[in-house]
Amino acid sequence: MRENPDVGAVLDALDDGLPAALNRLMQFLRIPSISTDPAHAADVRRAAGWLCDELAALGFDAAVHDTAGHPMVVARTPPGPSRTLLFYGHYDVQPVDPLSLWDRAPFDPAIEDTPAGPVIRGRGASDDKGQLMTFVEACRAWKVVHGTLPDGLILLFEGEEESGSPSLQPFLRANADALRASLALICDTALYADGRPAITTQLRGLMGEEIVVRAADRDLHSGSFGGLAANPIQVLVTALAAVKDADGRVTLPGFYDGVAELSDTLREDWQGLGFDPADYLSRVGLGTPIGERGRSGLEMVWNRPTFEINGISGGYTGEGFKTVLPAEARAKVSCRLVGTQDPEAVRAALRAHVRAHLPPDCRVEFHAHGSSPASVMDTSDPGFDAARAALSAEWGREAAFIGAGGSIPIAGDFKTILGMDTMLIGFARDDDRIHSPNEKYDVESFAKGARSWARILAALR
Amino acid sequence: MRENPDVGAVLDALDDGLPAALNRLMQFLRIPSISTDPAHAADVRRAAGWLCDELAALGFDAAVHDTAGHPMVVARTPPGPSRTLLFYGHYDVQPVDPLSLWDRAPFDPAIEDTPAGPVIRGRGASDDKGQLMTFVEACRAWKVVHGTLPDGLILLFEGEEESGSPSLQPFLRANADALRASLALICDTALYADGRPAITTQLRGLMGEEIVVRAADRDLHSGSFGGLAANPIQVLVTALAAVKDADGRVTLPGFYDGVAELSDTLREDWQGLGFDPADYLSRVGLGTPIGERGRSGLEMVWNRPTFEINGISGGYTGEGFKTVLPAEARAKVSCRLVGTQDPEAVRAALRAHVRAHLPPDCRVEFHAHGSSPASVMDTSDPGFDAARAALSAEWGREAAFIGAGGSIPIAGDFKTILGMDTMLIGFARDDDRIHSPNEKYDVESFAKGARSWARILAALR
Numbered sequence: 025m026r027e028n029p030d031v032g033a034v035l036d037a038l039d040d041g042l043p044a045a046l047n048r049l050m051q052f053l054r055i056p057s058i059s060t061d062p063a064h065a066a067d068v069r070r071a072a073g074w075l076c077d078e079l080a081a082l083g084f085d086a087a088v089h090d091t092a093g094h095p096m097v098v099a100r101t102p103p104g105p106s107r108t109l110l111f112y113g114h115y116d117v118q119p120v121d122p123l124s125l126w127d128r129a130p131f132d133p134a135i136e137d138t139p140a141g142p143v144i145r146g147r148g149a150s151d152d153k154g155q156l157m158t159f160v161e162a163c164r165a166w167k168v169v170h171g172t173l174p175d176g177l178i179l180l181f182e183g184e185e186e187s188g189s190p191s192l193q194p195f196l197r198a199n200a201d202a203l204r205a206s207l208a209l210i211c212d213t214a215l216y217a218d219g220r221p222a223i224t225t226q227l228r229g230l231m232g233e234e235i236v237v238r239a240a241d242r243d244l245h246s247g248s249f250g251g252l253a254a255n256p257i258q259v260l261v262t263a264l265a266a267v268k269d270a271d272g273r274v275t276l277p278g279f280y281d282g283v284a285e286l287s288d289t290l291r292e293d294w295q296g297l298g299f300d301p302a303d304y305l306s307r308v309g310l311g312t313p314i315g316e317r318g319r320s321g322l323e324m325v326w327n328r329p330t331f332e333i334n335g336i337s338g339g340y341t342g343e344g345f346k347t348v349l350p351a352e353a354r355a356k357v358s359c360r361l362v363g364t365q366d367p368e369a370v371r372a373a374l375r376a377h378v379r380a381h382l383p384p385d386c387r388v389e390f391h392a393h394g395s396s397p398a399s400v401m402d403t404s405d406p407g408f409d410a411a412r413a414a415l416s417a418e419w420g421r422e423a424a425f426i427g428a429g430g431s432i433p434i435a436g437d438f439k440t441i442l443g444m445d446t447m448l449i450g451f452a453r454d455d456d457r458i459h460s461p462n463e464k465y466d467v468e469s470f471a472k473g474a475r476s477w478a479r480i481l482a483a484l485r
Numbered sequence: 486m487r488e489n490p491d492v493g494a495v496l497d498a499l500d501d502g503l504p505a506a507l508n509r510l511m512q513f514l515r516i517p518s519i520s521t522d523p524a525h526a527a528d529v530r531r532a533a534g535w536l537c538d539e540l541a542a543l544g545f546d547a548a549v550h551d552t553a554g555h556p557m558v559v560a561r562t563p564p565g566p567s568r569t570l571l572f573y574g575h576y577d578v579q580p581v582d583p584l585s586l587w588d589r590a591p592f593d594p595a596i597e598d599t600p601a602g603p604v605i606r607g608r609g610a611s612d613d614k615g616q617l618m619t620f621v622e623a624c625r626a627w628k629v630v631h632g633t634l635p636d637g638l639i640l641l642f643e644g645e646e647e648s649g650s651p652s653l654q655p656f657l658r659a660n661a662d663a664l665r666a667s668l669a670l671i672c673d674t675a676l677y678a679d680g681r682p683a684i685t686t687q688l689r690g691l692m693g694e695e696i697v698v699r700a701a702d703r704d705l706h707s708g709s710f711g712g713l714a715a716n717p718i719q720v721l722v723t724a725l726a727a728v729k730d731a732d733g734r735v736t737l738p739g740f741y742d743g744v745a746e747l748s749d750t751l752r753e754d755w756q757g758l759g760f761d762p763a764d765y766l767s768r769v770g771l772g773t774p775i776g777e778r779g780r781s782g783l784e785m786v787w788n789r790p791t792f793e794i795n796g797i798s799g800g801y802t803g804e805g806f807k808t809v810l811p812a813e814a815r816a817k818v819s820c821r822l823v824g825t826q827d828p829e830a831v832r833a834a835l836r837a838h839v840r841a842h843l844p845p846d847c848r849v850e851f852h853a854h855g856s857s858p859a860s861v862m863d864t865s866d867p868g869f870d871a872a873r874a875a876l877s878a879e880w881g882r883e884a885a886f887i888g889a890g891g892s893i894p895i896a897g898d899f900k901t902i903l904g905m906d907t908m909l910i911g912f913a914r915d916d917d918r919i920h921s922p923n924e925k926y927d928v929e930s931f932a933k934g935a936r937s938w939a940r941i942l943a944a945l946r
Contacts, residue, residue: 241770247891265726309702339796430708
């Protein structure tokens with residue numbers, strides 16, 4: 025990492041330009057680019073155009089690219105001596121219903137004063153227009169000071185993130201050579217609790233499966249057949265219960281292949297976060313972690329695989345009672361995966377387990393739903409430590425390497441299709457109400473977010 | 486048992502009167518007495534009136550008794566030297582939909598020739614108008630020969646059997662002294678397989694329970710909480726799976742209290758029935774009994790208690806997938822009970838079992854649904870052997886004492902409220918399509934059913 029003497033000037037330029045930057049964000053937020061709603065297709069395209077124009081005006085080589093769905097915006101600067109970086113964000117937003125729960129029109133954004141400081145209120149303020157503009161504004165200030173944009177940048181903005189990103193993988197595959205960089209940056213995550221900056225370095229993967237157990241060719245009366253005939257609910261329940269032992273460990277053979285113990289560095293980092301599982305659970309009316317025995321709370325959520333039953337149905341579930349042995353029972357189950365666990369190997373082990381629990385006369389049908397390995401970034405890339413130092417300097421608190429319990433499929437796609445790791449850095453807060461009425465983004469997140477990117481860009485030169 | 490020299494004359498009178506008896510049954514079947522449909526309330530009352538008039542014309546002291554629902558018909562003969570007998574049947578019928586699947590109008594009955602012999606086709610032909618008329622016709626023939634009806638008879642006909650008998654218990658309680666007899670007779674069951682006559686001497690009881698497990702105060706995302714927070718489906722499934730062991734035995738403490746081994750006599754009787762579980766199961770697309778290990782097929786269905794999950798639901802069960810940890814999961818479960826098992830003791834053991842499987846943070850809610858002990862008749866009452874001999878003589882095959890896997894609540898009510906055992910004797914066949922389109926009753930069942938009752942009445946004098 026080279027020291028860059030001019031970063032102070034870029035930060036000053038950002039501070040000076042904050043009112044204008046907020047004005048630009050307001051313009052962007054006024055475009056109702058709801059990607060799931062076909063009635064807003066023109067608005068989505070308008071948002072892409074607005075963004076492309078901004079970037080072109082700044083000096084990027086920018087274009088709107090059509091896809092089978094909503095367009096992609098790609099903007100680039102010429103290659104130079106620095107490593108190439110791909111920055112990803114999305115310009116589409118979630119629907120706004122229920123509209124009645126909003127305190128102001130969702131696409132009439134405003135700066136509002138709150139006890140915790142000023143916030144930008146409006147749909148997309150946090151997810152993801154406000155966040156992606158932190159990077160754009162950092163580039164703008166860079167140009168003010170240096171006269172040119174940073175070299176080797178590729179900016180990729182998607183308009184379908186809130187509707188499942190159907191065009192993303194095809195676009196990455198079709199344009200792999202043009203999009204490949206040495207590292208990806210994604211600004212779509214949050215600060216760690218109480219505002220501590222963080223880089224997400226690992227994400228859990230997912231294996232989803234639907235299981236249908238069938239026995240008799242019709243529903244049976246338990247008076248005539250109970251005790252003699254197979255009951256698919258009983259069979260399913262018995263098989264599912266046996267997937268975990270009394271310590272909360274998964275019993276499927278080979279399940280833990282590829283699950284590594286936490287490194288000492290990460291263990292120390294995570295301990296330093298002071299995560300209190302009881303406090304975390306108390307937000308949803310719970311208080312006691314009941315996961316795998318002998319694991320810390322953050323390990324359970326970030327670094328251990330899970331088996332969960334997400335849905336189950338069978339037999340009579342209406343009012344009253346019916347003494348039926350149903351013809352079939354169904355469950356949707358999923359595993360969160362870590363390390364190098366192979367989703368398809370886990371699926372195969374689960375299927376074998378269920379088959380081994382099938383009594384004679386029962387049949388089982390499986391439907392695969394989702395399969396993505398965990399993403400574990402190679403933090404020995406010096407970019408990670410450089411970015412950590414930059415974030416720590418900006419926020420006055422040591423930035424943490426953290427995990428995420430969920431999946432962010434695009435990070436996996438960048439790895440699989442473009443062969444690059446991703447630094448997930450974001451400035452949202454847990455109370456931003458993304459996907460909900462009254463979404464907001466703290467002005468502090470916006471301002472210090474842009475300053476963070478300026479420092480990171482400097483550190484990665 | 487006294488020999489009655491005149492039974493042959495009564496049987497001859499029945500044979501001579503068969504065409505007229507069939508005509509009377511046709512009149513009865515033309516009344517659409519569907520008890521669950523309020524639109525047919527007047528028809529139900531008309532059927533009660535028709536029946537009452539028939540009985541009064543025959544010389545019974547007969548009356549229609551109002552209840553909170555549909556009326557009861559009670560008819561009696563004066564007490565005499567013979568033991569008192571209460572005969573029960575029901576004059577209401579099931580709905581007819583889907584009407585399009587009927588080959589003739591359900592309330593336009595007719596005698597139809599079939600390869601297996603002539604049948605009476607129409608709603609209620611078997612369940613239960615045709616069956617109850619076998620007893621009425623036996624009484625009529627008795628009077629033709631003897632000049633008087635049999636002494637000590639009480640006939641009780643209900644109009645709500647197909648809609649849950651809500652008025653029956655109150656009526657029995659309010660009229661207990663007037664209805665008490667030394668033995669009850671119910672004609673609402675079937676011949677054993679391939680037409681062998683049978684007396685059902687034991688019925689399983691029932692304990693139904695609904696279990697609701699709750700954890701977080703909202704649905705949780707498995708990415709954020711999976712591995713840490715309690716999953717109510719997992720908790721419920723684990724508790725339910727542990728109710729049975731690998732041999733199919735129920736593990737609840739005290740569950741088998743009151744469950745007796747089969748007597749040698751019954752074991753021999755049942756073995757003689759040549760029940761083939763594989764054949765029985767093949768009718769519903771199955772082939773292998775998977776109940777309690779080491780028990781014969783008929784034991785499993787008639788003489789062993791069960792635990793069955795009748796319905797289960799929780800989490801996301803729609804199309805596609807949702808990686809949710811739901812806030813709650815529900816199951817409806819029931820036990821079929823035998824011997825002197827106490828339904829409430831079983832319920833308490835089940836609740837304690839579920840509570841013992843609850844992790845911290847989870848709550849459980851129970852809802853009781855149904856509670857009736859098994860009915861085991863005292864077959865040392867000489868009436869049972871007398872009836873068995875009478876049935877054997879009529880059908881030319883040894884009548885069997887059999888069990889029933891289901892519950893017939895009225896037999897339990899007769900025991901509990903009126904203190905009397907019941908002989909369940911019926912002449913329906915498994916292919917009568919009761920509750921379904923194209924219901925029928927074999928003319929042979931009707932004719933030999935009436936002759937059977939004539940023999941039984943004679944044998945019980």
